[in-house]
Amino acid sequence: MHAFFTPFGVYPNNAIVGGSGDIAVGAALYKKVNRKDGIVVANIGDASMACGPVWEGLTFATMDQFNELWEGDMKGGLPLIINIMNNQYGMGGQTCGETAGYTIAARIGAGLNEDQLHAERVDGYNPLAVIDAYKRKRKILEEKRGPVLLDVLTYRYSGHSPSDASSYRSKEEVEAWEAQDSIAWFGRELVKAGVATEEQLVGVKGDTINLMESSMKLAIDLTISPRMDMAKYPNLIGEMIFGNESVDRMEDRAPDVNHPMAENARVQQLAKKERFAFDENGKAHSKIKTYAYRDGIFEAIIDRFYKDPTLIAYGEENRDWGGAFAVYRGLTEALPYHRLFNSPIAEAAIVGTAIGYAMCGGRVIPEIMYCDFLGRCGDQVFNQLPKWQAMSGNVIKMPVVLRVSVGSKYGAQHSQDWTALTAQIPGLKVVFPATPYDAKGLMNAALQGTDPVIFFESQRLYDMGEMFHKGGVPEGYYEIAIGEPDIKREGKDVTILTIGATLYRALEAADILQEKYGMSAEVIDARSLSPFNYEPVLASVKKTGRIIISGDASSRGSFMKEMAQTISELAFDDLDAPPVVVGSRNWITPAYELEDSFFPCAEWMIDAIHEKIVPLKGHVVKNNFTSAEQIRRNKLGV
Amino acid sequence: MPKSQFIDPSEVRKAGKITFNPIPVNQYNKTVEEEKANFSNEDLLRIYRDMVVIREFETMLNLIKIRGDYNGITYDHPGPAHLSIGQEAAAVGMAYTLGVEDFIFGSHRSHGEILAKGLSAIAKLSDEQLMQVMESHFDGITFAPVKNGHTGT
Ligand SMILES: Cc1ncc(C[n+]2csc(CCOP(=O)(O)OP(=O)(O)O)c2C)c(N)n1
Ligand SMILES: [Mg+2]
Numbered sequence: 056m057h058a059f060f061t062p063f064g065v066y067p068n069n070a071i072v073g074g075s076g077d078i079a080v081g082a083a084l085y086k087k088v089n090r091k092d093g094i095v096v097a098n099i100g101d102a103s104m105a106c107g108p109v110w111e112g113l114t115f116a117t118m119d120q121f122n123e124l125w126e127g128d129m130k131g132g133l134p135l136i137i138n139i140m141n142n143q144y145g146m147g148g149q150t151c152g153e154t155a156g157y158t159i160a161a162r163i164g165a166g167l168n169e170d171q172l173h174a175e176r177v178d179g180y181n182p183l184a185v186i187d188a189y190k191r192k193r194k195i196l197e198e199k200r201g202p203v204l205l206d207v208l209t210y211r212y213s214g215h216s217p218s219d220a221s222s223y224r225s226k227e228e229v230e231a232w233e234a235q236d237s238i239a240w241f242g243r244e245l246v247k248a249g250v251a252t253e254e255q256l257v258g259v260k261g262d263t264i265n266l267m268e269s270s271m272k273l274a275i276d277l278t279i280s281p282r283m284d285m286a287k288y289p290n291l292i293g294e295m296i297f298g299n300e301s302v303d304r305m306e307d308r309a310p311d312v313n314h315p316m317a318e319n320a321r322v323q324q325l326a327k328k329e330r331f332a333f334d335e336n337g338k339a340h341s342k343i344k345t346y347a348y349r350d351g352i353f354e355a356i357i358d359r360f361y362k363d364p365t366l367i368a369y370g371e372e373n374r375d376w377g378g379a380f381a382v383y384r385g386l387t388e389a390l391p392y393h394r395l396f397n398s399p400i401a402e403a404a405i406v407g408t409a410i411g412y413a414m415c416g417g418r419v420i421p422e423i424m425y426c427d428f429l430g431r432c433g434d435q436v437f438n439q440l441p442k443w444q445a446m447s448g449n450v451i452k453m454p455v456v457l458r459v460s461v462g463s464k465y466g467a468q469h470s471q472d473w474t475a476l477t478a479q480i481p482g483l484k485v486v487f488p489a490t491p492y493d494a495k496g497l498m499n500a501a502l503q504g505t506d507p508v509i510f511f512e513s514q515r516l517y518d519m520g521e522m523f524h525k526g527g528v529p530e531g532y533y534e535i536a537i538g539e540p541d542i543k544r545e546g547k548d549v550t551i552l553t554i555g556a557t558l559y560r561a562l563e564a565a566d567i568l569q570e571k572y573g574m575s576a577e578v579i580d581a582r583s584l585s586p587f588n589y590e591p592v593l594a595s596v597k598k599t600g601r602i603i604i605s606g607d608a609s610s611r612g613s614f615m616k617e618m619a620q621t622i623s624e625l626a627f628d629d630l631d632a633p634p635v636v637v638g639s640r641n642w643i644t645p646a647y648e649l650e651d652s653f654f655p656c657a658e659w660m661i662d663a664i665h666e667k668i669v670p671l672k673g674h675v676v677k678n679n680f681t682s683a684e685q686i687r688r689n690k691l692g693v
Numbered sequence: 694m695p696k697s698q699f700i701d702p703s704e705v706r707k708a709g710k711i712t713f714n715p716i717p718v719n720q721y722n723k724t725v726e727e728e729k730a731n732f733s734n735e736d737l738l739r740i741y742r743d744m745v746v747i748r749e750f751e752t753m754l755n756l757i758k759i760r761g762d763y764n765g766i767t768y769d770h771p772g773p774a775h776l777s778i779g780q781e782a783a784a785v786g787m788a789y790t791l792g793v794e795d796f797i798f799g800s801h802r803s804h805g806e807i808l809a810k811g812l813s814a815i816a817k818l819s820d821e822q823l824m825q826v827m828e829s830h831f832d833g834i835t836f837a838p839v840k841n842g843h844t845g846t
Pocket of ligand 1 (some may be wrong): 802
C-alpha cells in the first residue's frame with residue numbers, strides 16, 4: 056500500500072482513501088514553482104471523490120490566481136492529471152447508483168472551473184483509449200491549461216481484499232466484465248491485426264510466470280532479501296523518524312524575489328525598533344517602537360526566503376493582508392505570487408499540498424490561522440506529514456514548518472491549545488516559543504531542518520517584546536535547538552514549567568511567591584514539546600524538590616500530564632510532592648470576559664502549590680485544588 | 694482580495710446563465726489496425742506484456758493470500774493485499790506515455806499503477822541509467838537481491 060520508487064517517478068501510495076488527492080496537487084505545485092519538467096498524476100478511486108480533502112485539493116488546484124495573478128512564466132495552470140481509477144465501487148458501496156450522485160464521475164469537472172477540468176470519461180478496458188487520452192491531455196498541460204480530470208472506467212474482479220465475499224455484487228455482473236476482459240480482448244485484437252501470433256502471446260505469459268516465480272523466490276528468501284534486523288539494530292525505525300539534517304537551501308540557485316532584502320520596507324522599519332522590551336531604566340518601550348514576537352518570526356522567514364529558492368509560504372489571507380496576525384506584513388512586496396499566496400479556505404489542502412511539495416524536494420511554510428482549525432487537516436497532520444520520512448526509509452524528506460496560531464479572546468472554537476494532539480503523534484517536531492528571541496531562533500532552526508515541525512504561536516504574544524535575552528533579539532542569524540527548555544528565571548524553592556504563553560503568568564506567580572511568601576520560584580519555559588530534553592527540568596527539581604506544570608490546554612490528556620508523568624518517574628526521589636498540573640478547565644473556552652475562570656493564572660498556580668505541594672503561610676485559597684474536587688470533576692468528566 | 698481586481702457590482706449583478714460544454718464519454722473508437730500507424734508492433738506487444746505482468750503479479754499475491762502458495766512456492770502473508778485484477782488496461786494506459794520525470798501518486802490499490810509506471814520508466818532508461826539508479830537508490834539495498842543470477846526479463 057505504501058510502495059514507492061522515486062527514481063522511476065513512482066511517488067507514495069496512500070492507505071488513506073483520497074490521501075493523494077491533495078498531496079499530488081502539492082507535487083504539481085512543486086513542479087510549476089521550481090520550473091521542473093514533467094507532470095503529476097494523482098491516481099485515486101471513484102469513491103474517494105467524496106472525500107473532503109480531495110475536494111479541497113481540487114479547489115486548490117483550480118485557483119484563478121494561477122492564471123489571473125501569477126506572472127511571467129508562472130502564469131498558467133498546474134501540470135496535474137486527476138486520474139480516477141473508476142472501478143465503480145468503494146469497498147462494498149457502489150458509487151454510481153448508491154453512494155455518489157455524479158452518475159459519471161467526469162461530471163465533477165463541470166463544477167470546478169470554466170474549463171471543466173477538460174474532463175472526460177475514457178474506456179479503461181482499452182489501453183489504447185487511455186493512451187490516446189493521455190497524449191491529448193498532456194498537450195493541455197504543456198499549454199499550462201491544467202489541471203485535467205480523467206474518469207477512467209474500469210472494474211475489479213478481485214474483491215476489495217482477498218477476504219471480501221463480494222456480497223455487494225452479483226456473480227453475473229463479475230462474469231459479464233470478465234467476459235470483456237481487457238487482456239484477453241487486447242490479445243485477440245493484436246492477433247487479428249497481425250501484430251502478434253497466438254504463440255507469441257502464450258510466450259509472454261510463460262515468461263511472466265517465470266519472472267514471478269523467480270522474483271517470489273528471491274523476495275521470500277530471507278538470506279537474499281533480509282528484513283530489517285530489529286534484534287541487531289533495535290533503534291532502526293526510531294532512527295528513521297527524523298532526519299535531523301541541517302540544510303541552508305534545498306536547491307542552489309538564485310531565489311525569485313522582487314527587491315533586495317535591504318530595500319524591504321518592513322526590514323527597514325525593524326532596523327529602527329528596540330530589540331529589548333525595556334530601556335536602561337527598566338521602563339517598557341512604546342508598543343510602536345518595540346521589536347515584537349511577530350517580528351522575530353518574520354525575520355527568520357524573510358531570511359530563509361532569500362536563502363532558499365524553493366521556499367514558499369501560503370495559507371489563508373497570507374498575501375495582501377500579511378497573515379491574520381501581520382507576521383507576513385512586508386513579504387507581499389518582497390515576493391512574487393508563486394512564493395507567497397492566499398490559499399483557499401481549505402486547511403486539508405493547505406497542509407496536504409505542502410506535504411506533496413516537500414516530498415518532491417521543496418521547503419514550505421503552510422499556515423493554519425487558528426489552532427482550532429487543526430481538526431480540518433487531521434489526516435494531513437496525523438497520518439501524512441509525520442509518516443512519510445520513516446515510511447520511505449528516509450528517502451523522502453519533509454521540510455514543512457506548519458505555523459499554527461493559538462487564539463485568545465475568541466471563545467469556544469477559536470481559543471484552544473491543542474498542542475497535545477500533535478505532540479502525541481510520532482514523527483512531528485512540536486515547538487511553542489513564548490518570546491521574540493525564542494520565536495526567531497526556533498523558526499530559524501525549524502527552517503534549517505528537513506523534518507516536519509508544528510510551530511505553535513500565540514495570539515497573546517504577537518505584540519510582546521523581548522524581556523529575557525540580554526541585549527535583545529540579535530539582528531543576525533542564530534538557531535535555538537529544538538527540544539531544549541530554557542530557564543527564564545532562576546529560583547530554588549519551587550519549579551514552574553510552562554508551555555507557551557502561560558510563561559508570563561508563571562512569572563507573575565513567581566513574583567507573588569517571592570513577595571508574599573518568601574519563596575523563590577524557578578520558571579522554565581518548555582519552548583518545545585517534542586523532542587524534549589528533560590535534563591534541565593530534572594536538575595531544577597533536584598534543587599527545588601517541587602514542580603508545577605502549567606499551560607493553556609485543557610488539562611485532561613494534555614502534554615502537561617505527559618510531562619508530569621515523566622517527571623514523576625524520573626525525579627521521584629527528588630520530589631517532596633507529586634508534580635502538579637495547572638492547566639485550563641475541561642470545558643469550552645468561554646468568552647473573553649469569563650476567561651479568568653478557564654485559563655490558568657498566577658492565583659491558580661499559588662493555590663495549587665499551597666493545596667498540593669507545600670502550605671504557604673497565611674495563604675487563603677480562592678480556588679478548589681483539593682483531591683476531593685479533582686475526583687468530583689473527573690467523575691463528571693469536566 | 695487583491696486591489697488589482699475590481700469587483701464591479703453592475704457587472705456581477707447582471708442577469709445571465711452559466712453554460713457547460715458537453716463532457717466526452719468513451720469517445721475513442723479506433724481499432725488496433727488503425728493504431729498501427731501510431732505504434733510499432735513491439736510497442737503494442739509491450740502494452741500487452743505490461744498488462745500480463747500486472748495480472749500475474751496480482752494473481753500471485755491473491756494465491757498467496759487465499760492458498761498460501763503460488764505455483765508450489767509457499768509463503769504466509771498475514772498483511773493486507775488490495776488487488777486490482779481487471780484494471781490492468783487502465784494502469785498501463787495511464788503510464789505508457791509518461792516520462793521518468795513524470796510523477797504518479799496512488800492509493801491502497803496501486804500495484805498495477807506502480808508496475809505500469811516502473812515498466813514504462815525502464816523502457817525509457819538506458820541500461821547505464823538503470824544501473825546507476827539501482828546502485829544508488831537506497832544504497833543498492835533494493836538492487837542486491839536481483840543483482841546476481843536473476844532469471845527474469
Ligand atoms: C479515510 C479512509 N476511509 C476508509 C478507508 C477504508 N477503505 C479502504 S479502500 C476503501 C474504498 C475506496 O474506494 P475507491 O476510492 O473507489 O478506491 P478503490 O478501492 O475502488 O480502488 C475504503 C472505504 C480508508 N482506507 N481510508
Ligand atoms: Mg473504486
